[in-house]
Amino acid sequence: MARPGHRAGSYGRPGPTGRVSTAGAVTGTAAPEPYRSARRGAHEYRFDGPPDGFHRVDAGAAGAPGERAEPARQ
Structure with missing residues (x-):
């Protein structure tokens, strides 16, 4: 299922x-x-107004050959 582009809210x-x-x-x-x-x-990837509580986010990342990896920001 395709994820939508960001819309306010x-x-x-x-x-x-x-x-x-x-x-x-x-490999x-x-x-x-x-x-x-x-x-x-x-x-x-943005989430506007998630409900209160704990949320789990699983994110996978891979670099293409020749690309520089950037550290994740919180």
């Missing part, structure tokens, strides 16, 4: 993004399938 990626993928081998993980495709330009 909702959730999603703000700004334009592009999709990239590979049919080649993905360095026991579960390569999630890393076969990615969004370029998706530097953040």
